[in-house]
Amino acid sequence: MTHACFDPKLLIKNYPRGEKELLGPFNRFGPKDTIDWFESKGVYLKAEGDGRMFPTTDSSETIINCFLSTAEKLGVEIHTQQKIESIEKVNDEFHLKMKDASLIKCEKLILATGNSSKGHIWAKELGHTIQEPVPSLFTFNVPASPLSNLSGISFEDVSVEICKSSFSQSGPLLITHFGFSGPAILKLSAWAARLLNKKEYSFEIKINWTKDHSLDQITQKLLKLKKNHQSKTLLSENIFKLPKNFWRLALRRLKIQDDKRLNDLTSKEINELSKLLFCDNFKVKGKTTNKEEFVTCGGVTLKEVNFKTMESKICKGLFFAGEILDIDGVTGGFNFQNAWTSAFLAGMPAS
Ligand SMILES: Cc1cc2nc3c(=O)[nH]c(=O)nc-3n(C[C@H](O)[C@H](O)[C@H](O)COP(=O)(O)OP(=O)(O)OC[C@H]3O[C@@H](n4cnc5c(N)ncnc54)[C@H](O)[C@@H]3O)c2cc1C
Known part of the structure; x- marks a missing residue:
């Protein structure tokens, strides 16, 4: 889930890509905040001797259920099996053309598609440079x-x-x-x-x-x-x-x-x-x-992103979270922490 390392300066040393950029974000939402956030939802984490942290239940289902019930409580709509054909910026709006020909419009959009090539294509079409994805770990x-x-x-x-x-x-x-x-x-x-x-x-x-x-x-x-x-x-x-x-x-x-x-x-x-x-x-x-376990090195170029808000510096209203960025950590919970931190920071201004 994360790593029991509570000093952002030490934590960033575990990121071959993203070390410099993550210092500020970890000061605002780090492993301690992750632990507290899950605890506030009744999910408790434990640390192994080497610092890796797991839910006390040792089951990933605990985390999935926590997200699903939190999303439900907050009225978040989840649409599955909805294929996006293309994403376009039209004036101040994003137009998401769906495969069934419907159109979803929004002023703010978070791309959090992990290492999917589709996410990279959309980011590129919206003006970003993609560092070539290659395997890590x-x-x-x-x-x-x-x-x-x-x-x-x-x-x-x-x-x-x-x-x-x-x-x-x-x-x-x-x-x-x-x-x-x-x-x-x-x-x-x-x-x-x-x-x-x-x-x-x-x-x-x-x-x-x-x-x-x-x-x-x-x-x-x-x-x-x-x-x-x-x-x-x-x-x-x-x-x-x-x-x-x-x-x-x-x-x-x-x-x-x-x-x-x-x-x-x-x-x-x-x-x-x-x-x-x-x-x-x-x-x-x-x-x-x-x-x-596999993690990808590569993704959206970091200098094109404002790490205070995770908003694109190139395309206003577009935010990034997680592995779609050119950030990856070594094994031990660091990749998830990047996902939690960037999602938290992006979620604030985008909501
Ligand atoms: C088997 C495995 C084990 C791992 N174990 C660990 C670990 O123990 N600790 C750790 O820190 N990291 C681990 N990692 C890495 C970690 O899972 C990722 O770094 C992290 O999940 C990235 O989060 P994300 O939200 O950016 O992307 P993801 O978790 O990959 O989520 C991306 C989501 O976007 C969806 N998506 C992609 N393309 C599209 C599209 N075109 N349309 C709609 N939806 C789309 C995907 O279906 C997915 O749900 C592991 C990875 C793997 C594969």
């Missing part, structure tokens, strides 16, 4: 990954970098049948959404399995371990708190026997191990949707 496919046997194993905190770019992220990582998933990968896919689309999802990543240790720090740690625990093995010591199966496979990849005593590790082997832990390279080819 996806997992990376690594065909022939040497780690595919570790599918299902997760790592607490690693850092991942897209080679030959300035994009890197750290956090938990999950090995899947297809390649890599988990928050570090999803965040990276969101921040680098445009670049990865340009590369047609064929690129290289490097993983530092120790998160932020330098190559030298890793080597020094291994040398110290060798000195202090000569008769032990790497598997029994498990430095950097990495999963045991990962160590086993790492040693196999470097053709080092896993029962080799630390004292018997050669300098070459220590150097190779350090390099593998510091900079493990993988070739990514393709992407997979994260569960069924």
Whole structure:
């Protein structure tokens, strides 16, 4: 529903697109206002350990019912199965031509069609520039990954970098049948959404399995371990708190026997191990949707919108809310918060 982050300056850091523009709107209607709004309707939210917020019922129906009953109480008319053929601005009015040839006229109009291409077409016809929609929030496919046997194993905190770019992220990582998933990968896919689309999802990543240790720090740690625990093995010591199966496979990849005593590790082997832990390279080819969640990067250009009212700067009386705008957040409730905030701000002047 939202994210338990109540400082707008921190909250905006979760939006690869829209960071600057959302600061003002979040100060006026942020996660706390979302929680209060739902509570005032008898819907209570709870926060998970990582900040994601859900209704206490754990059911999306609670939210749907809340909106439907609130709309009914306020006398909002809902027309379903009514296809709009075109939207035109005629003097100070919008003319919505319906498929059944009827005409709906209004002075104020909010476009909240999510990532639908139809919404983008209407916004364009009304004078707006559309940033090309491309997917955000996806997992990376690594065909022939040497780690595919570790599918299902997760790592607490690693850092991942897209080679030959300035994009890197750290956090938990999950090995899947297809390649890599988990928050570090999803965040990276969101921040680098445009670049990865340009590369047609064929690129290289490097993983530092120790998160932020330098190559030298890793080597020094291994040398110290060798000195202090000569008769032990790497598997029994498990430095950097990495999963045991990962160590086993790492040693196999470097053709080092896993029962080799630390004292018997050669300098070459220590150097190779350090390099593998510091900079493990993988070739990514393709992407997979994260569960069924997908979010689109792209939409109505932000500089064409007044973020105090969500009204278009180009077409008076036209307002935007939600994902139709070139705004998207990382996973964790941030996309919904953008929808609640912009809808609240647009709803005031448009009503
Ligand atoms: C499976 C899934 C799970 C998600 N989970 C999360 C999550 O847990 N947390 C989070 O923050 N975000 C999540 N998201 C993203 C989030 O749902 C969206 O960012 C958010 O719903 C956007 O709200 P919106 O009102 O802008 O658009 P939408 O919720 O997409 O609503 C747009 C509406 O416009 C209607 N519409 C479109 N075109 C037309 C047309 N031509 N005529 C009439 N009506 C039209 C659509 O039918 C739809 O009802 C998820 C997305 C998906 C797909």
